[in-house]
Structure formats: C-alpha cells, structure tokens
Amino acid sequence: MSIEAGLDAMAQAAEAAIAYRRGIATAETTPTASYRDILDAFDGPVPNAGAEPAAILSELIAQATPGLRGSTAPRFFGWVIGTSHPTGVAADWLTAAWGQNATAIASAPAAAAVEAVAARWLLDLLGLPAEASVGFVTGATVANFVCLAAARSEVLARVGWDVEADGLFGAPPIRVLIGADAHATVHSGLKFLGLGARRLTLVDADEMGRMRPESLAKALGQGTGPAIVIAQSGQLNTGANDPFAQIVPIAREAGAWLHVDGAFGLWAQASPTLRHLSAGVDGADSWATDGHKWLQTPYDCGYAIVRDAAAHRRAMAFSASYMPPAADSEREPSAFVPEFSRRARGFATWAMIRQFGRSGVAEMVERCCAIAARIAGRLAAERGIAIVAPVELNQVMVRFGDDDAATLATIEQIQADAILFAGGALWRGEWVMRISVSSSATTLDDAEVTADAIIAAWRRVKTRFPSRSC
Ligand SMILES: Cc1ncc(COP(=O)(O)O)c(C=O)c1O
Structure with a gap:
C-alpha cells in the first residue's frame, strides 16, 4: 500500500470533516443511530488482509457518522463541552501530521517552543502568577492529579519526607480537606495518589456548592501536620466559585497547600467583568483547568498549573540516558506531566489563543x-x-x-x-x-x-x- 494513497486519504478526511462541521449548525443534536447499531456496523473478526485507504475512510465515515453526538453544535449544552473550534482542529490536524513526540526539546523543538509560549499566555489570560509552571495534559482530571502530586510532594518535603524516593509507606499522614460539592474526578486523582477516600475531610458547602470558609477553618484547626485543601472554581451544577478571598488566608495560616479545580470556572479570570467571581484565586498554590472546555480546543487538552515549579518538576520529571537534557534555563515539556511520549497539545492551545486574542x-x-x-x-x-x-x-x-x-x-x-x-x-x-x-x-x-x-x-x-x- 503506497504512502501516496494514504496522503489522498488525508484530503478525503479533511473534506469529510469540513462537510460535517458545515452541516453541524443545523444538524440534530441527538445521534440517529445507537451505540448498539454502530457496534454491529463495525463488529467482525480481525480482517485478514489490509484495505485501500480511500475505502477505509469511506467505511469509517459512513458507519460512524450516524452515531456521532452533535457536541460541536451551537445548541449542545450537555456536560461541559467546548466546540472543538475549527481553527484548533486544523492546528490539531497538523499536530497529528507532523507526528511530533512532545516529550522533550530534543525530540520536538517546535512543539516544545510553542508549548512554552502557550504556557506563558495561559498564565497571563488566567491572571495567575507568571512564575507558575504549566503541564499540558489530557484534561482537568489529569491536571488535578498532577497538581495534587506536586502538593503531596511539597507538603511531605516540608516535614522532611521524600515521597519520590520513599513512597507513602511510613510517611507522615497528610490531611486532605475537600469541598463537599467537589467534582468526582478530583476524587479519582486522590485515589491514584494513595490519598484514599476514607481519609478525606469533607468541608461543608453552601446552597450553591461553595465551600464554607468557617467550616474549613474549623476542620483545619482540628489537626496538625501536612495538609492539602482542595477548592473549586466553577461548581459543575451551579457554576459557583469558592470564596477564595477568605479561603486563601485560612489555608495559608494553617500551612496547607491550596489546590483549585477550575476545569471551566477559572476562565472567568479571563474576563474583566467576570473576574470578581473568582477574586483571590490567584493566591492558591495550584490550579487545574481545561482547554477543551472554554478555550474551545479539540479533545483532549488540559493544563496543570503549579506556583512552585520546583515542586511540580520534582513530582513529575524523570530522565533517560537517550534523552539529552535541556539547558537549565529551558522548559522541558515532560517535566510537568506524567507521560513520556505525548501529543503536542501546545499547537492547538497556541492556535486558539491566537484565534481569540x-x-x-x-x-x-x-x-x-x-x-x-x-x-x-x-x-x-x-x-x-x-x-x-x-x-x-x-x-x-x-x-x-x-x-x-x-x-x-x-x-x-x-x-x-x-x-x-x-x-x-x-x-x-x-x-x-x-x-x-x-x-x-x-x-x-x-x-x-x-x-x-x-x-x-x-x-x-x-x-x-x-x-x-x-
Ligand atoms: C469542575 C470539573 N472538574 C473536573 C472535570 C474533569 O475534566 P475533564 O473531563 O476535562 O478531565 C470537570 C468536567 O466536566 C469539571 O466540570
């Protein structure tokens, strides 16, 4: 099978994708075929022989399209989903075509450079400290996990425990305090980190799902030792922000690390008229947010942002003899994420910020x-x-x-x-x-x-x- 035929299939895919997106504004938002229908259409034994790229693409388009959910339609209000903006999709096509492994400056210099610029732009748009580090991950779930790994590392380091070297066995206990209306995915991050559900302290929330500062102060006052507080910008059901102006000083006084899950709500920071809603959020220690929600990048794209870049790097970085290290002053993409091989998400992020300004x-x-x-x-x-x-x-x-x-x-x-x-x-x-x-x-x-x-x-x-x- 020639590479040339595959290149023609790229054009075929582009044409079909553009036609799909042209029609989406008037398309129905509910798929016409069920999961079962699509499963039946695709199911079968492993094909013995390969096929021509044009035929593969035609089959994929014909069989999958009836089961597509109209998530990119203007009146799609399910879950919290951006539109996968065409400009971001176009940048993402190039990302796939360029085939860059965004691990390192050595493996993908352009990807690493664009990611470094996009990271700076994100901090600026979101009104977060310029010295913070940014990891480009799959979404807010992993961003929460990465930020909480940095938190775990730092609060234990402060009491003399090296969690990267010694793990959690025998480590001083960490108190984790989390708002009662936190998103379910934050709990999954905690699970991966060995900070189990039964060890959490749930902090009372008000009728909008906002953490009550007086309950946080009381809960923090009931113990000592390493502590992580998990707050929220944008409660899934109400969109409410926790009262950061009150929470930040409480967490600081207790010596706790304050993390904010801001999957979508953090983007209020980008608006001069809405920024008051998240006032004080820049005083936290780490923030998780998404590109594929309010920045409209295609899936998947999220950002793990940590004020203390050294803690972030300590929790995530690793080295391999065959990866020449970057100069000390340069930002190595893989130092801030859990993966080694990874998609160059900086291109679509850069393109979307460039698109909107x-x-x-x-x-x-x-x-x-x-x-x-x-x-x-x-x-x-x-x-x-x-x-x-x-x-x-x-x-x-x-x-x-x-x-x-x-x-x-x-x-x-x-x-x-x-x-x-x-x-x-x-x-x-x-x-x-x-x-x-x-x-x-x-x-x-x-x-x-x-x-x-x-x-x-x-x-x-x-x-x-x-x-x-x-
Ligand atoms: C508040 C909040 N946190 C975390 C997440 C998880 O984000 P993702 O699905 O991008 O991993 C979501 C998703 O809707 C969310 O609304």
Missing part, C-alpha cells in the same frame, strides 16, 4: 454567561418551570413541575426533539436538567430557540403530570 476570550466567556442568563430568564417565566439556583456563570439547573418524573420526562422529550441537547443531573437529591453554555458557537439567537424548544417540550409533557403543572 485576549478580548475574544473575554467576549466569548461573557457571551456564554449572558446566554445562560437569558435562557434561565425565559424559562423562569413559564409556569411549572423552576430555575433551581441563581445563574452565576454559565451553568443553569432547571426543574420541571417540581418533580423528578416530570423533569426526566421533559429531558427525554427535549433530547428526542433534538433541537438542543441537555442532560440530567442529581442536585441535593433531586433530578434537574443541566444546561452548560460553554461553546463559542452558541449565539444569543440560540438562547431564544433553546428557550422556545424547552418550553414547547414541557407544555407537551406536562399534560401527563397535571398535578405538577403550576
């Missing part, structure tokens, strides 16, 4: 929040629909007929109508529909179409729940 990022984040507020305002005016928490950022929680069954039935109807996509979540033990406005493709007009479609779905569903209609 400082003002464009701010405008997009502000627009998403304005759209969320507009949708919430329209829905709140409809009888039987309740907005469960004030809309602080870009997340909206909606409940129908103040009833779990009515809410789930309305979500089902909305997904079947496929004008928009939103999913369900449990909040304080009750089902809600969660709308996350996190795509740069969404417009204020989409807010109206969305509200109209949700109201229409509810009016049809509520006839089945007559006692829940007002």
Whole structure:
C-alpha cells in the first residue's frame, strides 16, 4: 500500500470533516443511530488482509457518522463541552501530521517552543502568577492529579519526607480537606495518589456548592501536620466559585497547600467583568483547568498549573540516558506531566489563543454567561418551570413541575426533539436538567430557540403530570 494513497486519504478526511462541521449548525443534536447499531456496523473478526485507504475512510465515515453526538453544535449544552473550534482542529490536524513526540526539546523543538509560549499566555489570560509552571495534559482530571502530586510532594518535603524516593509507606499522614460539592474526578486523582477516600475531610458547602470558609477553618484547626485543601472554581451544577478571598488566608495560616479545580470556572479570570467571581484565586498554590472546555480546543487538552515549579518538576520529571537534557534555563515539556511520549497539545492551545486574542476570550466567556442568563430568564417565566439556583456563570439547573418524573420526562422529550441537547443531573437529591453554555458557537439567537424548544417540550409533557403543572 503506497504512502501516496494514504496522503489522498488525508484530503478525503479533511473534506469529510469540513462537510460535517458545515452541516453541524443545523444538524440534530441527538445521534440517529445507537451505540448498539454502530457496534454491529463495525463488529467482525480481525480482517485478514489490509484495505485501500480511500475505502477505509469511506467505511469509517459512513458507519460512524450516524452515531456521532452533535457536541460541536451551537445548541449542545450537555456536560461541559467546548466546540472543538475549527481553527484548533486544523492546528490539531497538523499536530497529528507532523507526528511530533512532545516529550522533550530534543525530540520536538517546535512543539516544545510553542508549548512554552502557550504556557506563558495561559498564565497571563488566567491572571495567575507568571512564575507558575504549566503541564499540558489530557484534561482537568489529569491536571488535578498532577497538581495534587506536586502538593503531596511539597507538603511531605516540608516535614522532611521524600515521597519520590520513599513512597507513602511510613510517611507522615497528610490531611486532605475537600469541598463537599467537589467534582468526582478530583476524587479519582486522590485515589491514584494513595490519598484514599476514607481519609478525606469533607468541608461543608453552601446552597450553591461553595465551600464554607468557617467550616474549613474549623476542620483545619482540628489537626496538625501536612495538609492539602482542595477548592473549586466553577461548581459543575451551579457554576459557583469558592470564596477564595477568605479561603486563601485560612489555608495559608494553617500551612496547607491550596489546590483549585477550575476545569471551566477559572476562565472567568479571563474576563474583566467576570473576574470578581473568582477574586483571590490567584493566591492558591495550584490550579487545574481545561482547554477543551472554554478555550474551545479539540479533545483532549488540559493544563496543570503549579506556583512552585520546583515542586511540580520534582513530582513529575524523570530522565533517560537517550534523552539529552535541556539547558537549565529551558522548559522541558515532560517535566510537568506524567507521560513520556505525548501529543503536542501546545499547537492547538497556541492556535486558539491566537484565534481569540485576549478580548475574544473575554467576549466569548461573557457571551456564554449572558446566554445562560437569558435562557434561565425565559424559562423562569413559564409556569411549572423552576430555575433551581441563581445563574452565576454559565451553568443553569432547571426543574420541571417540581418533580423528578416530570423533569426526566421533559429531558427525554427535549433530547428526542433534538433541537438542543441537555442532560440530567442529581442536585441535593433531586433530578434537574443541566444546561452548560460553554461553546463559542452558541449565539444569543440560540438562547431564544433553546428557550422556545424547552418550553414547547414541557407544555407537551406536562399534560401527563397535571398535578405538577403550576
Ligand atoms: C469542575 C470539573 N472538574 C473536573 C472535570 C474533569 O475534566 P475533564 O473531563 O476535562 O478531565 C470537570 C468536567 O466536566 C469539571 O466540570
């Protein structure tokens, strides 16, 4: 099989991808084929013989497309998903085509250089300390893990324990204090780090899911020794920020490392009008955030940011004789991430910041929040629909007929109508529909179409729940 035929397949893929994205604005947001349908289409024994690239691509496109979820559509509000902006996708195509292994300056000089610049730009946009180090990882889950590995290393080093050399066996215990409404993925990071679930102290949260500073102070005051506090910028359901201006001094006074999971909420920092929401967050010791949410990079892309670059490097760096070390003054990409071989995520990150610029990022984040507020305002005016928490950022929680069954039935109807996509979540033990406005493709007009479609779905569903209609 010639390389030339493979190159033609690249053009075929580009053409199909562009056609897909051209059609996405009007496409249905729910796939027309199920997981099972797609499994059946692809399933079969390992092929004995290879195939022509053009035929492979045609097969892939024809069989996979019906099962694609319209996550890049303007009215896709499920989970917290950016639009995989075409500019970022284009940069990512080049990333794949260039085939750079972004381990080191030696293996990929251009990738390492662009990553170094993108890291600086990220710190600037997010209003974080210029001396912090940035690791480019798969997403906020791994970013949380990396930051917490640096935290674990440093709080133990301060009491004379070298966790990199001696592990956790016999180590002084670390107290980990985490907000009661933290994201589930932070807990998985803690699990990988040997900081088990039963050892955590859950700190009370308020009705918006914000950590209560007085509860944190009390919990920290009940013990001594190495401590890590995990706070949050952007609670998944409410979008709320923890009160950093109060939490930072409490953590500092106790000598604790303060980590912030800011998968999406940290991007409020990029907007002069929204920055007040996360005031004080720059006083933390580490931050995890995503590129594939509010920066709109394609999957996968996240950033592990640590104020103390030496702690970050100590937790992650390694050496191999066949990798010439970078000069001391240079930033080696693999020193800040768990992987050795890795994708050059700096290219797409650089391209997206270059695409939007400082003002464009701010405008997009502000627009998403304005759209969320507009949708919430329209829905709140409809009888039987309740907005469960004030809309602080870009997340909206909606409940129908103040009833779990009515809410789930309305979500089902909305997904079947496929004008928009939103999913369900449990909040304080009750089902809600969660709308996350996190795509740069969404417009204020989409807010109206969305509200109209949700109201229409509810009016049809509520006839089945007559006692829940007002
Ligand atoms: C608050 C928060 N933290 C962490 C994560 C995990 O991010 P990722 O899926 O990019 O790893 C998410 C994902 O939605 C999130 O909302």
